[in-house]
Amino acid sequence: MDANSPIAYAFSMPVNKSHAPLDSTALAKSLAPFGQSRMLPPEAYTSDEVFAWESANFFAGWHCIGRSADIAAAGMQRADKVGDTTALLVRGEDLVLRAFANVCRHRGHEILPCGGSTTARAITCPYHSWSYRLDGDLFNAAAYQGESNFDVSEFPLRALPVQEWHGWIFLDPSGASGPLEMHLSGLSERIGPYQPERLVVMATHEYVIEANWKIVNENYQECYHCTSIHPELCQVSPPESGENWEPTLGSWVGGWQELREHATTMSLDGHSDGVPIPNLSPAELRRIDYIGVFPNLLISLHPDYLMTHRAIPLSPSRTWVECSWAFPPEAIASPTFDPAYAVDFWDITNREDWSACESVQRGLESGFAKAGPLSPAEDAIYQFVTMVARGYLGQPLSPLNVATPNAAQTQKVDH
Ligand code: FES
Numbered sequence: 001m002d003a004n005s006p007i008a009y010a011f012s013m014p015v016n017k018s019h020a021p022l023d024s025t026a027l028a029k030s031l032a033p034f035g036q037s038r039m040l041p042p043e044a045y046t047s048d049e050v051f052a053w054e055s056a057n058f059f060a061g062w063h064c065i066g067r068s069a070d071i072a073a074a075g076m077q078r079a080d081k082v083g084d085t086t087a088l089l090v091r092g093e094d095l096v097l098r099a100f101a102n103v104c105r106h107r108g109h110e111i112l113p114c115g116g117s118t119t120a121r122a123i124t125c126p127y128h129s130w131s132y133r134l135d136g137d138l139f140n141a142a143a144y145q146g147e148s149n150f151d152v153s154e155f156p157l158r159a160l161p162v163q164e165w166h167g168w169i170f171l172d173p174s175g176a177s178g179p180l181e182m183h184l185s186g187l188s189e190r191i192g193p194y195q196p197e198r199l200v201v202m203a204t205h206e207y208v209i210e211a212n213w214k215i216v217n218e219n220y221q222e223c224y225h226c227t228s229i230h231p232e233l234c235q236v237s238p239p240e241s242g243e244n245w246e247p248t249l250g251s252w253v254g255g256w257q258e259l260r261e262h263a264t265t266m267s268l269d270g271h272s273d274g275v276p277i278p279n280l281s282p283a284e285l286r287r288i289d290y291i292g293v294f295p296n297l298l299i300s301l302h303p304d305y306l307m308t309h310r311a312i313p314l315s316p317s318r319t320w321v322e323c324s325w326a327f328p329p330e331a332i333a334s335p336t337f338d339p340a341y342a343v344d345f346w347d348i349t350n351r352e353d354w355s356a357c358e359s360v361q362r363g364l365e366s367g368f369a370k371a372g373p374l375s376p377a378e379d380a381i382y383q384f385v386t387m388v389a390r391g392y393l394g395q396p397l398s399p400l401n402v403a404t405p406n407a408a409q410t411q412k413v414d415h
């Protein structure tokens with residue numbers, strides 16, 4: 001069965017609209033008008049119960065699980081953590097990417113261990129060697145040959161909705177989050193000119209941050225802190241420059257900042273060792289766009305490279321983040337190309353950010369924290385926080401979306 005087929009969606013309907021285990025009065029304060037609102041209550045960042053709810057709801061809906069280029073060849077298979085379970089990604093002979101529950105239809109053994117990968121012409125369970133085609137159909141179950149009461153067509157792997165979008169892979173483990181196009185509504189117009197799908201990742205750093213995944217998102221959504229903790233960034237980009245965009249029907253938040261006059265990109269001295277991404281507008285060549293796609297992908301569009309942060313929450317107070325830098329083929333064609341000008345700058349800035357995030361986590365765990373106010377410069381955090389608060393209450397994430405089910409309303413279901 002094709003993971004993208006309507007049949008895959010038909011297996012799954014929203015079954016749980018429970019609210020997160022948080023005080024609704026506190027959430028109402030988070031949803032008050034901008035200027036009067038408060039942050040999420042501290043328990044949203046510290047509670048095991050809230051974390052479990054988020055794993056079963058936010059991370060059971062559409063979220064990014066990597067880049068297409070990492071699983072590009074026919075037969076490539078990979079098992080990834082999604083929410084609190086794992087999914088199996090498979091590139092078919094037809095080069096279509098499919099996703100399945102990583103559970104054998106015989107007695108439930110995992111097809112691959114979480115984090116494992118292989119390349120083969122079939123999907124084989126390691127326990128009793130049931131074999132599935134790359135499209136998930138069972139074709140061989142040892143010792144069942146000739147059994148009249150056994151029909152292999154009854155036991156395909158359970159397909160999950162998966163979609164490739166501008167070179168990223170998005171998965172909806174719940175199968176109940178509606179079209180990805182709604183989740184990302186309005187974003188292709190912003191991202192499209194940069195052609196992320198043709199950019200090549202030349203460097204990747206992994207970080208484990210001792211802070212809740214939302215603190216990492218919130219930190220990304222404001223430059224109110226830049227003057228205090230980012231001297232390098234302020235050298236090349238005025239922290240007070242730019243604006244944030246109005247909410248859309250999509251589940252993302254974003255805005256832009258300018259480059260200082262001497263700078264052509266974000267690097268320690270503003271110089272670029274690459275080349276501009278082809279066909280960008282004069283305005284796009286003078287600014288950085290910062291986009292947070294709910295719940296776990298941060299996309300930073302530079303004139304000459306694209307940086308992404310992809311997060312996987314590990315616990316209420318710990319988050320794994322993969323930071324990648326991708327460049328246009330025209331830049332890496334040079335035998336002397338070195339991505340260090342971008343990587344070094346952002347690695348310094350990342351670590352400044354993680355240090356602040358970890359301090360916030362400790363403060364929120366101290367027992368003395370109360371939900372604080374947002375400054376006028378923190379309007380994008382307001383967008384993010386209200387998105388989370390609406391999700392906690394079982395409402396659509398976008399303030400403009402009053403009718404369409406989305407990740408916030410779903411919970412994993414038995415397909
Ligand atoms: S559990 Fe997979 S073949 Fe038995």
Ligand SMILES: [Fe+2]
Nearest residue numbers: 219225230353
């Ligand atoms: Fe920062």
